[in-house]
Amino acid sequence: MTYPEDIDTHSETQRYYFDDSGLLRRMDYQPAVNGDTPVAHYVSDEIEVGGLIVPTRRRIRIRQEDGTPDLSWTPITLDLADVRVR
Template identity: 40%
Template sequence: MHFDESGLLRRTDFGFELLGPGPAMHYASLHRRFDGIAVPTRHLLYVRIPDGTGTRESTSLAIDIEDAYFT
């Protein structure tokens, strides 16, 4: 997991089964506060190549969160 200087999650590396087994990079951004909790509202998933970098030309999965609440 990779965090920025303020402690917000920015990147997670992991394996995934979405497009077949393989390494992936999950980028989290556009953090907003909901009920006082910082939540990344944009999530982008890219395939990671063997040297540890990503192929950012093609997004494998994109999720944008518009609202959240905690109970």
């Protein structure tokens, strides 16, 4: 997907991957804030909060030149707990 310049995003062009049930599993993009390094951003471990499905685990990996993620290390990890909707 390509976003217009007036919408703030990680990068103008992003690719989304969904599973068979329609849940987002991965996003590929090149954030300008880190020098346009290509990344694969994985989301998982969903919980239901206030009727919303919220992924609680995020892992961001660097993508190699051929587009595959470098699985040897994970530079950014995020685990959410005690999620609430107001």
